[in-house]
Amino acid sequence: MSNAATFDTRTETAIPVESPLAYSYRRSGAPQAGGPSRLQLRERAMLGHLILRGGAIVLDEAVRDVLGLNLPGQPQTLVQDASGERSIQWLSPDEWLVIVPGGEEFPLETKLREQLGSAHFAISDVSGGQTLIELSGEAARELLMKTVVYDVHPSHFPVGKGVTTVFAKATTILRRPSEDRWELVIRRSFADYCYRWLLDAGAEFGINVQQ
Amino acid sequence: MFYIYCPYCGEHREEEEFHPKGQAHLERPKEPEACSDEEWGDYLFFRDNPRGVHHEMWVHAVGCRKFFNVTRHTVSYEILETYKMGEQPSITADSQSQAREGAAVSQQEGVRA
Numbered sequence: 001m002s003n004a005a006t007f008d009t010r011t012e013t014a015i016p017v018e019s020p021l022a023y024s025y026r027r028s029g030a031p032q033a034g035g036p037s038r039l040q041l042r043e044r045a046m047l048g049h050l051i052l053r054g055g056a057i058v059l060d061e062a063v064r065d066v067l068g069l070n071l072p073g074q075p076q077t078l079v080q081d082a083s084g085e086r087s088i089q090w091l092s093p094d095e096w097l098v099i100v101p102g103g104e105e106f107p108l109e110t111k112l113r114e115q116l117g118s119a120h121f122a123i124s125d126v127s128g129g130q131t132l133i134e135l136s137g138e139a140a141r142e143l144l145m146k147t148v149v150y151d152v153h154p155s156h157f158p159v160g161k162g163v164t165t166v167f168a169k170a171t172t173i174l175r176r177p178s179e180d181r182w183e184l185v186i187r188r189s190f191a192d193y194c195y196r197w198l199l200d201a202g203a204e205f206g207i208n209v210q211q
Numbered sequence: 212m213f214y215i216y217c218p219y220c221g222e223h224r225e226e227e228e229f230h231p232k233g234q235a236h237l238e239r240p241k242e243p244e245a246c247s248d249e250e251w252g253d254y255l256f257f258r259d260n261p262r263g264v265h266h267e268m269w270v271h272a273v274g275c276r277k278f279f280n281v282t283r284h285t286v287s288y289e290i291l292e293t294y295k296m297g298e299q300p301s302i303t304a305d306s307q308s309q310a311r312e313g314a315a316v317s318q319q320e321g322v323r324a
């Protein structure tokens with residue numbers, strides 16, 4: 001067990017928690033298309049986000065034992081469990097993003113630390129610093145083509161791929177967990193900018209924000 | 212659109228994701244105290260400014276955020292190769308000029324034949 005100081009960021013006390021988009025919903029609302037919409041936006045708020053850093057071999061063993069998932073060793077890859085609720089994404093040769101249902105991140109971090117013992121590694125809980133936005137609908141790819149510099153054509157961006165790239169004038173993690181669904185992981189400080197960009201860019205497709 | 216191959220991501224990525232970080236393969240003197248002012252000044256402040264092949268460090272700033280090396284031609288801006296930190300370039304000013312001389316010789320031979 002490492003001697004790193006850890007604490008659960010979700011406390012028992014009744015502190016109101018807000019997603020990074022709380023302000024945006026108040027300011028810009030959540031537009032609904034009148035009729036059938038070609039584009040849906042949904043925030044998956046308050047998920048558990050952990051950054052794992054270290055050697056691939058050591059982390060892979062721990063992650064398989066604790067989470068039952070293989071650490072994606074290939075660049076730009078994303079793996080998920082059967083339910084699709086837990087995922088690990090390659091971010092760099094020694095860095096991975098783990099996303100789990102909200103509340104699971106601290107027990108997971110604790111178990112990983114126990115498993116990894118004195119190995120050379122780092123785990124950071126970044127749940128409060130970013131949020132996940134889900135885009136679906138037939139126009140999702142068209143919206144992304146206007147937004148990111150990365151080539152999102154299916155031949156270049158198959159299901160199971162994930163990249164960090166430029167989103168308008170900010171950055172995003174962009175991933176494709178299934179055929180008709182894209183996920184954006186955006187930073188809290190850029191969340192309002194990204195949300196308003198998506199509303200503006202999505203207006204022509206009749207964007208539908210689900211809350 | 213201008214694409215740069217990131218050796219860590221293993222694919223070509225848009226230029227906007229990268230930043231240049233200056234001359235590559237600079238070695239910090241092992242014993243700074245033993246350096247003369249000139250040696251230390253050269254290390255700190257003086258950089259090559261070649262017309263032709265140049266080895267540079269770049270960082271995949273929006274992406275894997277790793278530093279890597281680029282061999283770039285400063286006249287044509289052509290990127291001749293990219294390689295990971297700790298590796299040595301396979302293309303250098305010398306290898307380029309040898310290749311050019313070789314090509315010139317074979318051309319002359321071609322004329323003679």
Ligand SMILES: [Zn+2]
Nearest residue numbers: 217220271275
């Ligand atoms: Zn990269």
